[in-house]
Amino acid sequence: MSLTEREFWTLVHGMVLGTLFLLAFGGGLAGLYSFREKYLTADGVAERSPRLVLGTAVMAVVAWLTVIVGTWIVYPWYRAVPAAGTTDLTKFPKSLLISNPDTAEWHTFGMEWKEHVAFLAPLLATAVAFATIYYGAQLVRRGEIRRAMLVFFTLAFAAAGIAGLFGALITKAAPII
């Protein structure tokens, strides 16, 4: 049982960082939604505030790490160009996909969308993380900002979800090996 270098980094990109992102999103969303004065005592706010900061900060950091690893480590393997005359394209996923009309759209639509939309996630998550760090416990008294954070947080998850879904499907059609 072993992993190649490419399999290892693909795993880090999709599974390790992806799982952390999901966990941070779930915790952060629940924490943000209920972070209201009417639900919490002063002690409750003090207890939850650091956890909210940690959750949103982890989500932002993980989002950046995911796109950096994906773009600068995994993506070059995906788009590597085979030498002229190469017939076995299994080590050239992009070329493998576009060589067949039945699979070409996994690249022309799936990968082309994934590689761009993924970058919206860290932007949005960073804004949310900054707001929790900036306000800390005071966030309970800033309802309009907390609601805006929920919207950005959810959009960050949607962007990452699109990228993650297509990543999994493209890897199934043409794995990086």
Place this chain on the structure above:
Amino acid sequence: MQSTETKPNGPVAASFMAAGIGSLVLGIVVCLNELGGDISKFLAFDKNFGLGSGVGPLSGKVSIMVLAFVISWVVLHLVWRGKEVNFGRVFTVALILVAAGFILTFPPVFELFVPKKA
């Protein structure tokens, strides 16, 4: 108006608007890349500036996005620091910019910028 017992919202508004600007800039650069030619060659920051290897124009697209995000955040932070701004209006504009970013990074949309072959 919110309680004055909290910090002013300017710095948070700046971060939200910067995220919107970064999103829009990414969408614009993705569309410009489809025009091909010198723009696409310039965006290959991996070859031109040693920013990675084999990444292609994506390296330039996302680097410009990050620059737009950071620069706009710093500038807006300096402008709105210590101020209470109309957050609802700022957030609405930021949301429109993010939506534009989503739309412009959707393949059927940015492929409209591919020059038609004669």
